[in-house]
Amino acid sequence: GAVVSQHPSWVICKSGTSVKIECRSLDFQATTMFWYRQFPKQSLMLMATSNEGSKATYEQGVEKDKFLINHASLTLSTLTVTSAHPEDSSFYICSARRQGGYTFGSGTRLTVV
Amino acid sequence: DAKTTQPTSMDCAEGRAANLPCNHSTISGNEYVYWYRQIHSQGPQYIIHGLKNNETNEMASLIITEDRKSSTLILPHATLRDTAVYYCIGREGDDKIIFGKGTRLHILP
Numbered sequence: 775g776a777v778v779s780q781h782p783s784w785v786i787c788k789s790g791t792s793v794k795i796e797c798r799s800l801d802f803q804a805t806t807m808f809w810y811r812q813f814p815k816q817s818l819m820l821m822a823t824s825n826e827g828s829k830a831t832y833e834q835g836v837e838k839d840k841f842l843i844n845h846a847s848l849t850l851s852t853l854t855v856t857s858a859h860p861e862d863s864s865f866y867i868c869s870a871r872r873q874g875g876y877t878f879g880s881g882t883r884l885t886v887v
Numbered sequence: 888d889a890k891t892t893q894p895t896s897m898d899c900a901e902g903r904a905a906n907l908p909c910n911h912s913t914i915s916g917n918e919y920v921y922w923y924r925q926i927h928s929q930g931p932q933y934i935i936h937g938l939k940n941n942e943t944n945e946m947a948s949l950i951i952t953e954d955r956k957s958s959t960l961i962l963p964h965a966t967l968r969d970t971a972v973y974y975c976i977g978r979e980g981d982d983k984i985i986f987g988k989g990t991r992l993h994i995l996p
Contacts, residue, residue: 878930
């Protein structure tokens, strides 16, 4: 139980385009989800907290207009990287809060060329 | 969340117990100690958590000192598949999880 599905697992996009990453809780409802970014050989960095039915809360230094988060239902949060540039290439990971803890998705590797 | 300190890396022979230390001297009374691990290019995986008492599950054991200023994660019989980065995190209630740098554990054949 407590599975979080993240899609796609990898994506390559052209510079200037937008990319949407989905995070679904498959067997539980998640009012709160989190989005992280991880650069090679570094730890996970929290980008934002996604709240169902309300605006996301962004961590300091994260551009909310560039990283659009939508949490329209209790099982789905999406992260859209707008006008992607090569420096946005990274491993993006979502997490969903559940009773008793947190479950993480398997991550999305974004490469912007 | 409590700031935690872990060694950057550790080696352990396959089949032996891997003991991963974590210092959390500023942990508050209501903060749990959580351990996650991340295998290369995957999302973090929950291992175990505890407040005061030692805990054991099918994956590992968690030993927390009486003063709660440090803890040790024990993988009783390490295998090559246990090679990963292990994160020790202090967290209270429904707080978001903030990751430190973790310990890179290498299991040697």
